[in-house]
Amino acid sequence: MQFGIFTVSDITQDPTTGRTPTEAERIQATLTIAKHAEEVGLDVFALGEHHNPPFWSSSPTTTLAYIAGQTSTLQLSTATTLITTNDPVKLAEDYVMLQHVSGGRADLMLGRGNTGPVYPWFGKDIRQGLPLAVENYELLHRLWREDVVDWSGEFRTPLQGFTSTPRPLDGVPPFVWHGSIRTPEIADQAAFYGDGFFANHIFWPASHTQRMIALYRQRFEHHGHGTAAQAIVGLGGQVFMRKNSQDAVRDFRPYFDNAPVYGHGPSLEEFSQQTPLTVGSPQEVIDRTLGFRDYVGDYQRQLWLLDHAGLPLKTVLEQLDLLGEEVVPVLRAEFAKDRPADVPDAPTHASLVRAKYGDQAPRQATPNANRGDNLTVGSPYQDAPTAGSASGDSSVQPGAAFGPAATRKAVVR
Amino acid sequence: MTAKRIVVVSAGLSTPSSTRQLADRLAADAVDILRERGVEVEVQTFELRDLAHDITNHLLMGFAPPKLEEALDAVSTADGLIAVTPIFTTSYAGLFKSFIDVIDPQALTDLPVLIGATGGTPRHSLAIDYAIRPLFTYLHAIPVTTGVFAATGDWGGAGDGVRSLPDRVFRGAREFADLVERTDRADRVNDPFALDRPLGHLIGGLAGE
Numbered sequence: 001m002q003f004g005i006f007t008v009s010d011i012t013q014d015p016t017t018g019r020t021p022t023e024a025e026r027i028q029a030t031l032t033i034a035k036h037a038e039e040v041g042l043d044v045f046a047l048g049e050h051h052n053p054p055f056w057s058s059s060p061t062t063t064l065a066y067i068a069g070q071t072s073t074l075q076l077s078t079a080t081t082l083i084t085t086n087d088p089v090k091l092a093e094d095y096v097m098l099q100h101v102s103g104g105r106a107d108l109m110l111g112r113g114n115t116g117p118v119y120p121w122f123g124k125d126i127r128q129g130l131p132l133a134v135e136n137y138e139l140l141h142r143l144w145r146e147d148v149v150d151w152s153g154e155f156r157t158p159l160q161g162f163t164s165t166p167r168p169l170d171g172v173p174p175f176v177w178h179g180s181i182r183t184p185e186i187a188d189q190a191a192f193y194g195d196g197f198f199a200n201h202i203f204w205p206a207s208h209t210q211r212m213i214a215l216y217r218q219r220f221e222h223h224g225h226g227t228a229a230q231a232i233v234g235l236g237g238q239v240f241m242r243k244n245s246q247d248a249v250r251d252f253r254p255y256f257d258n259a260p261v262y263g264h265g266p267s268l269e270e271f272s273q274q275t276p277l278t279v280g281s282p283q284e285v286i287d288r289t290l291g292f293r294d295y296v297g298d299y300q301r302q303l304w305l306l307d308h309a310g311l312p313l314k315t316v317l318e319q320l321d322l323l324g325e326e327v328v329p330v331l332r333a334e335f336a337k338d339r340p341a342d343v344p345d346a347p348t349h350a351s352l353v354r355a356k357y358g359d360q361a362p363r364q365a366t367p368n369a370n371r372g373d374n375l376t377v378g379s380p381y382q383d384a385p386t387a388g389s390a391s392g393d394s395s396v397q398p399g400a401a402f403g404p405a406a407t408r409k410a411v412v413r
Numbered sequence: 414m415t416a417k418r419i420v421v422v423s424a425g426l427s428t429p430s431s432t433r434q435l436a437d438r439l440a441a442d443a444v445d446i447l448r449e450r451g452v453e454v455e456v457q458t459f460e461l462r463d464l465a466h467d468i469t470n471h472l473l474m475g476f477a478p479p480k481l482e483e484a485l486d487a488v489s490t491a492d493g494l495i496a497v498t499p500i501f502t503t504s505y506a507g508l509f510k511s512f513i514d515v516i517d518p519q520a521l522t523d524l525p526v527l528i529g530a531t532g533g534t535p536r537h538s539l540a541i542d543y544a545i546r547p548l549f550t551y552l553h554a555i556p557v558t559t560g561v562f563a564a565t566g567d568w569g570g571a572g573d574g575v576r577s578l579p580d581r582v583f584r585g586a587r588e589f590a591d592l593v594e595r596t597d598r599a600d601r602v603n604d605p606f607a608l609d610r611p612l613g614h615l616i617g618g619l620a621g622e
Contacts, residue, residue, distance in 0.1 A: 134612065182605065182606075184605075184606055184607065184608040184609075185608065185610055185612060187608075188608055188611055188612045189612050191612075192612040203474065203475065203476070204475075204476050205476055205479075205482075208476065208606075211606045212606065215606060215608060219608070219611075261474075262473065262474055264473070265469070265470045265473035265474050266470045266473075266474065266478070270470070270478065274476075274478055274479070
């Protein structure tokens with residue numbers, strides 16, 4: 001099981017000092033936080049994407065690539081990447097670049113975004129959010145699996161003989177998670193492709209998360225990727241810890257009361273009861289987190305939100321220390337108990353390469369000399385004589401959206 | 414036959430409240446009429462005053478605390494809704510509108526609704542038809558043609574002496590009972606977590622669905 005943190009990149013006034021960090025300070029602080037996450041033994045750092053103040057993370061792959069250069073084991077992910085308003089072609093290129101420079105430590109989580117005006121800013125219509133997510137991902141998925149793509153759809157200019165470069169590292173695309181709070185179609189999308197499903201979890205009652213995960217698991221089995229128990233599930237969480245519970249509540253309350261999203265709404269006590277927010281001792285965080293398994297089953301990835309609402313860097317680093325020293329080692333041991341052997345871990349580059357190639361050497365894409373035209377017969381790659389053969393993905397199921405049927409124009413209803 | 418479920422929502426702010434009183438009278442007449450016809454009825458009443466903090470939290474957070482969730486579930490699965498609000502500053506009370514705003518937009522489809530309103534003088538009675546009725550028609554609910562307005566004077570001798578408040582209550586309750594008796598909407602309640610459009614359908618039948 002993987003443990004890590006995710007950040008939404010908000011730049012928020014510290015309510016206890018009245019001071020708001022500059023963009024430059026907060027960006028540097030986040031880099032420090034990411035590096036420290038690896039130092040304390042966490043597995044994953046995931047970064048949000050926003051296109052308006054007071055957020056800074058407009059270009060996640062730039063930031064994640066830098067962090068990749070400063071770390072050696074940390075898995076780099078997103079929370080979330082906007083599949084609706086970003087061009088799927090650019091996403092295919094950017095995230096495979098990140099995959100290459102990080103040595104296979106990149107995955108990504110797709111979401112539709114929560115800021116309405118982002119759609120018109122990028123020339124899209126929010127009422128088409130779901131069809132955009134469906135069509136864009138179908139294209140992204142093909143660009144990573146087929147060397148040469150002919151494509152046309154509703155929302156972007158058609159492609160004839162397009163090759164997304166570079167090809168995925170070792171011929172294995174980055175693993176994809178789909179995040180959604182309450183859209184059953186997105187749970188089905190994740191299940192359809194055999195991808196992971198991540199439940200935000202933190203702003204919602206457990207009963208909502210439970211139902212979304214149950215639907216995802218059921219559809220994962222329906223689409224033939226394994227049993228429901230083998231589906232790849234991630235959960236958000238939100239914690240604030242001090243050695244003893246009372247100090248945690250006292251120290252966190254001003255940040256809670258003024259936080260973006262839930263500030264000036266429910267009380268800390270109500271919110272802690274109604275959502276997974278846990279403010280208390282490391283032991284309380286351990287107990288609460290172990291309880292998640294009771295309603296979602298054995299799962300693969302736990303990410304916590306630690307650094308928002310104006311919490312200063314020093315405090316966030318203390319939280320990471322507590323997670324690394326006291327919480328995560330216990331969770332690793334406890335979650336491993338009674339975990340059925342056939343429940344997989346979260347996919348990593350190494351596991352995906354092994355699943356695809358077994359003992360064989362993985363693909364190393366080598367282009368032909370530029371003919372200035374890859375519309376003609378054959379492949380632009382030396383190692384793949386025909387365009388189709390490089391796409392031999394072992395996860396392809398009969399009747400799934402690959403092969404000739406997939407070149408049909410997508411009909412979006 | 415399972416009992417028909419009528420949910421009563423009252424947005425009166427004071428205790429005791431004439432809005433609640435009107436709501437109770439509308440419910441009592443509707444229940445009497447249905448029982449006379451041999452229809453079993455259950456009534457559940459919610460005072461929005463008790464839910465005011467939860468409604469605000471829902472507006473801010475996007476999810477319902479448990480007590481409010483119970484009210485929202487009751488309304489969306491009901492066979493009929495009796496909705497009564499005071500008229501403030503020419504329209505429904507803000508609390509009433511906030512409650513309507515946190516209801517899933519599909520949750521009231523085909524729901525028979527009996528509208529009631531209270532106010533200081535009968536001069537505000539048209540608020541039912543220019544403000545409250547469009548709210549329910551927008552949500553594809555079915556408000557009955559008679560809306561019942563009770564002015565302060567209606568509770569004593571200063572009200573309408575020709576068409577008295579009890580007459581108007583009965584007329585509205587009868588129209589409402591007619592719809593509640595026939596509706597089968599409780600069998601087709603919208604589940605927000607149900608997968609209406611499997612992905613194969615969304616991407617053009619590629620998965621044969």
